[in-house]
Amino acid sequence: MGIKGIGFDIDGTLYNNMFMYICTIPSFIKHPRLVYHYSRARSRIREIRPVNNFRRTQAELVAESMGHSEVVVRAMIENKLYEDWENLFRIIRPFPGLKTGLVKLREAGLKLGVLSDFPVQNKLKFLGLEDWDCSFTSESTGYLKPHPEPFLELAKRLKLKPEEILYVGNSYEKDVLGAAAVGMKTAHISARKKPGSRADFTFSQYKELFDYILGLQAENH
Template sequence: MKQIHAVAFDIDGTLYPNRRMYLASLGFALGHFRLLNAFRKVRKELRDTRPVEDFYELQARLFGRRIGVDTDEAREIINRTFYTRWESVLRKVNLYPGVLDLIRLLKEKNIPLAVMSDFPVVTKMKILNIENYFDVEMSSEEVGYLKPNPEPFLEMARQLNVKPENLLYVGNSFHYDVLGAHSLGMMTAHISSRKPEKSPADFTFKRYSSLRDWILPRLD
C-alpha cells in the first residue's frame, strides 16, 4: 500500500459543491455572459499553449483580442470581473460536509497540506475561512501553466517537499485534476457522483467521511 506523505486539494467543486456556486453566480453570469464566454475560450487556449513566457500578459492579450480592447484594458477587466467580483460570490457557498473535519484531522497528524486552483487562491481561502490550515496555497497561474499541465503539480510537490508518488491530490475534474496528477505518478482521489469508465483515480468518493476512512490507513 502506497503511503501518503502529503495531501493537496483543488478548491472549486472540490471543497464546496459546484452546483452551489452556479446557483449563487447565476445573476453574475447572465450579466457578464459575453465576457465569460470569451474568457472561457481564452483559458482553453492557454491550457494548450507551450511555451508560455508571461502567463498574465498572454492571457490579457488573447482576451483583449476576443473582446476588442487593448491588452492593458483587458487585464483590468480580468482583474475586476473574474478575480474580484467572481470571488465575492463565494460568500454565498458552504464547504462540503466533512471537509473541515478531514483537514483538521490531517493537521493533527502533521500531514503537510496544500490547495491549488487555476485561479488566485488567497482571497478564496479567507472567504471560505480555511486560510490557516494549509502549508502551501498556490495558483497554477503563478507557474505559468494551467492544469492539467505538469508544471503546477510538480511545483506543488516541490513546495511540499514530497515525492510525487507520496502526494495525494484531491479534485473534482477528471481531466484537469485526476488525469493531470496521475500522469506524474501522484495518487488521486476523485470527488464524483459516479466513477468514470477506466478511471485511473485511486479512490472515487461522494462523501468526505469516506475519503477520511480511505486515507487514514495510508498515513505514515
C-alpha cells in the same frame, strides 16, 4: 511508498460546484461578451507553450478575440470578473465534515496543500479553511491543469516527491489525469465511479476519503 501529503483542488472539491455556477450567473448576465471570450481564452491558453506571464497572455488572447487593447481587457478581467467572483464567494461553505477531517489529517502528520486554476486566497478565507502548508493558483506557474507544471510546483512547495502526494479533485481530466501523469496518487470526488477510472480512490462523502487516507497511514506504521 506511503502518502505524506494531500493536495486539494478547490472548486467542486472543497465545496459544492453548484454554488460556483450560481455565483457566476450574475457576471454572465452583466458581462456576457467578456465571460464568453474569457472562457475561450482559458481553453486556448492550455495549448500554448511557453507562457511567461500568464495574466498578460490571458489578457492578450481575450483582447485579440474581443478587438480591445490588452491593457483594457486585463483591467476588465481583474476588476469585473475576478473581483465579482470573489465577492460572490462569500456565501460558499465547505463540504460537511471537511474541516474536522483536515484537522485529523494534520494530527496524522500529513502535509496539506491547495492548488486551483483560479485565484485562491479569499476563497479559502470565505470557506474558513486557511491552515495549509501551501496554497496557490496554477496561474502563478504559467500553466493551467492538467499541465504537469502546477502539480510539480505543488510537490516542490510541499517539499515532497510527487509519489508521496495524494491529489484530490472533482475534474477527471484536469485533476485525476493531470496529477497521475506526474506520479501522484489520486482521489476523485464524484457522485459515481467513472467506468475505467484511473483514480486510486473515488468518493462522494468526505468521511470515506478520510477513512481511506487514515487507513493507508495505519498500514504504513
